[in-house]
Amino acid sequence: MDLSDRQHKIIEIVKNQAPITGEQIAEHLKVTRATLRPDLSILTMSGFLEARPRVGYFYTGQTPDTILSEEIAKLKIKNFHSSPVVITENASAYKAVCEMFVEDVGSLFVVNDDGLLAGVLSRKDLLRIAIGSQDMNQVPVSVIMSRMPNIAYCKHNDTVLDVALLLITKEIDAVPVVRQKEKGLEVIGRMTKTNITKAFVSLANRNNVRK
């Protein structure tokens, strides 16, 4: 929403002098309290100002963009992640490639004998070994995967934004969604740039979905 000049001025006044009453703001602007009423209602309802009875108006620190940020920050991993595709440490690189094609995923999560996260394998890892001279049937995935503890991961309750930042800063395409177990991390999901792209689309189409 676009605020009027007067509304921007009101925000500035409250920012500097909070708590301040509606009458005092009206004095500052040399208008009547009645004139300001719609502006103050708008600013309060849209979250820029907070009104406390018998005290006055406070500035919440919000801007139109922080309100947008807050909507985005509400998006949680648990509503957007996909099922994980896992493979065991001693499986061959060849088997991993086949698994990737069969499941049509770009990342596999490698688990140890206890079923806990041991590594992550990307298409890039497999392509690197595939153009080498080694027999891919003889190379176990444990040799080419990224290995714990050097693996980025996320948890059920993290936000989509947390993971988006993680994928960008680490320059990776996917992270496992994990649950802490006594002996390590159990893989319960997969969060990829595809899931982020879907979250982006869902944000734009939310009103259609809800109808």
Place this chain on the structure above:
Amino acid sequence: MDLSDRQHKIIEIVKNQAPITGEQIAEHLKVTRATLRPDLSILTMSGFLEARPRVGYFYTGQTPDTILSEEIAKLKIKNFHSSPVVITENASAYKAVCEMFVEDVGSLFVVNDDGLLAGVLSRKDLLRIAIGSQDMNQVPVSVIMSRMPNIAYCKHNDTVLDVALLLITKEIDAVPVVRQKEKGLEVIGRMTKTNITKAFVSLANRNNVRK
């Protein structure tokens, strides 16, 4: 922003009876015109209703979520795309893999002798050929690429949302950004799920960036 019950009722009334004056809305709700003034201001300023002098209020079709959608729909490709990495049709698959590693990209765009878009090559295309029995030095990329006209692409002025939808529905990771030339399409950029992820983050962090 959260609307009050009365504001929702006003929207319903206007939706059904537009154009309708403030006085008529007040009658419907059995309140005075003065009581409604803040509500009508809020609804007009935040874009739910449109007020036309001497005619009355109209419903714009917006909801809180459509306002969010509009912010997203403003994001254009030209502010988010990356530089393209191109390769010629007769280059070998082996050379394409090397190029992918050197440039650290997941997709290459294949161009013909005129420098115009001929195909797209993904990591998946290369991985498929890499595990086969063929010598990758002997296979030209033109044999394994996705070929025009079966290629999804976008233009400079398209929205990020358009491309996000395209990537999801076509199940691909990247599309070329192109410009129409007399004889075909010139490749001027690359739009990937990484770029969408960055757009998502920028949307959330916009207020920080602008400060």
